[in-house]
Amino acid sequence: MNKTPNSLRFTIGIFGSTNAGKSTLLNALVGESVSITSSVKGTTTDSVKKAYELEGVGAVLFIDTAGLDDESELGKERVKKAVTEIDRVDLAIVVLKNEALNEQETTLVKKLKEKQIETLFVINKFDESLVNLSLENSVSLNLLKDSVDEIYTHIKKIFDKKSEKREIFDGVLGENELVVLITPIDEAAPKGRMILPQTQALRDILDKKSHAFVSQNTNIDELLANFSKKPNLIVADSQYIQEVVKTSPKELKITTFSILMARLKGDLKGLVDGANMLDRLKENDKILIAEACSHRYVEGDIARTKIPKLLEKYLGFKPNLTYTCGKEFGDIDEFSLIIHCGGCMLNRKTMLNRQQTAKNKNIAITNYGVLISKTQGVLDRVIEIFDEL
Ligand SMILES: Nc1nc2c(ncn2[C@@H]2O[C@H](COP(=O)(O)OP(=O)(O)OP(=O)(O)O)[C@@H](O)[C@H]2O)c(=O)[nH]1
Ligand SMILES: [Mg+2]
Known part of the structure; x- marks a missing residue:
């Protein structure tokens, strides 16, 4: 199950100040010690990533980041890296101590809002906490003692709300249709397997209860002799598309794996x-x-x-x-x-x-x-x- 590539995982970033308990939270969420925790500020330097299978959500990727208030020379570089992670997350968990937000935390919250990133606040009730922080969409707990079940409930809720489950043939393929996949195996092809877009295409054709015919032959005229009815769609490797277009009757629908992926990705x-x-x-x-x-x-x-x-x-x-x-x-x-x-x-x-x-x-x-x-x-x-x- 952990073979799902990171690019397809629901990505959850953990952000906050040094010592807020970000790494403690990651370890509690996945039930094992994957990120080092300590009372020394700046313990996490490079982001720590953990792929995880979450019931009800599926494949997720957690990213524990460096604290945002690390002002040492190296710290500034770490902060820069942590901030770039914001652009790849589907959900940001901001870990706060139960006290008024500092300057970096305020800037972070503003940035997340601007970028319209779903945000969940985890208010870590350090035993020594003084103020009662109240924020929308937040969970208050003591990470060292309490269960993280409530955090998971929030993650699932946010996932359900925002996940637009997109698949490669959405909107272009119905049920019981025939797709011809043209995938010549050249020197660049990996040994013994298909590449991700091809695998994703085959899986989605099956999910849509349609049928696939896979061939290395780029001469469509020749291929058509195999079918009693015309294929509904031809998908070709970009490198061979010119030949495929040239040998196809005009009324056939044609696209490339790359075009389908470009639409799926962006x-x-x-x-x-x-x-x-x-x-x-x-x-x-x-x-x-x-x-x-x-x-x-x-x-x-x-x-x-x-x-x-x-x-x-x-x-x-x-x-x-x-x-x-x-x-x-x-x-x-x-x-x-x-x-x-x-x-x-x-x-x-x-x-x-x-x-x-x-x-x-x-x-x-x-x-x-x-x-x-x-x-x-x-x-x-x-x-x-x-x-x-
Ligand atoms: N007393 C108490 N200590 C906690 C709590 N949560 C975390 N800690 C401790 O606080 C310290 C900092 O926790 P970390 O999880 O390393 O903090 P971090 O946010 O990852 O910090 P950096 O990696 O330095 O940015 C550790 O010693 C934790 O054991 C809590 O709820 N109560
Ligand atoms: Mg840490």
């Missing part, structure tokens, strides 16, 4: 608008390629080899590319376009936040999958199936 309309910006891009405009995970450069790498080639061919000039990877974009003001990775390791919340950050600065943003279809001249064809666009 705002597809925004990403399509971002890709269409290519038609207005000028030679000296700067493009940022943003990858969520750091990895070693490999020959034929999508970001450093395939995308630059596709761009140059489409634009007719060498694109002015800059690369970044990791949790933050850094300074994006100088760019006209951001091309983001597929975000397989990011959750929807993070992707939407990144799109919003770019939008606020009037910078176009798209992702690899949408860009590939755009540069291959098939973008309009592969998004036709979505009524919302």
Whole structure:
């Protein structure tokens, strides 16, 4: 069960001042000692993550963060990291001591409100507490003595309220329909298994009580000979979409795994608008390629080899590319376009936040999958199936 990738888990961040009892809370919630606790301020440095299976909610990811009032030189860096976690959480638990909020806590609460993040306050009734803090959506308890059942009840309530359960074929696939999946196995394919979008697609087709036909053959004309009725939808790997479109009758519905994932992960309309910006891009405009995970450069790498080639061919000039990877974009003001990775390791919340950050600065943003279809001249064809666009 713990195989569920973190990007698909309901993510719960634990925030607050040093010594508030954040790590004590994480340990109590999961019933084991996963985060070190001590009376020394600043015990938690890097975020501590714990994947957990919660009855009624499913796969969750807890993130215990560093205290927000750590003012040492290193502490400031830790605080910065803790604050960036805010963008990926579905629920923030703010641990407070039973006393008036300090400056950092007040700023945190303001930020959570601005970002419209569901927040639960845990008021840790330290034995020595003085004031009676009363806050909406809060649980008061002594973390060292009391059960955390009430906190779990709140988590479940918030989960039920906000979880819009989204699946890959929502809105495009009904019951008893036939989907053809075109997934050529090339050198980049992992040994002995399918990649996540393919597995997710197969699972959702079964959940929707429909049927899948999986093939490596990109010649759809040839494939159609296998069926007595036309497939309702064809989903192809982005890299082969041009061939698939070319060999398909016009009336067939076609899309790519990447387009479906872009819609599941983020705002597809925004990403399509971002890709269409290519038609207005000028030679000296700067493009940022943003990858969520750091990895070693490999020959034929999508970001450093395939995308630059596709761009140059489409634009007719060498694109002015800059690369970044990791949790933050850094300074994006100088760019006209951001091309983001597929975000397989990011959750929807993070992707939407990144799109919003770019939008606020009037910078176009798209992702690899949408860009590939755009540069291959098939973008309009592969998004036709979505009524919302
Ligand atoms: N007396 C009392 N002590 C508590 C309570 N909850 C936590 N503590 C203690 O307070 C200290 C700090 O708790 P932690 O859980 O490490 O605090 P934290 O918020 O993770 O702190 P940092 O990692 O430094 O940011 C530990 O020694 C805990 O045992 C409580 O309800 N009462
Ligand atoms: Mg801690």
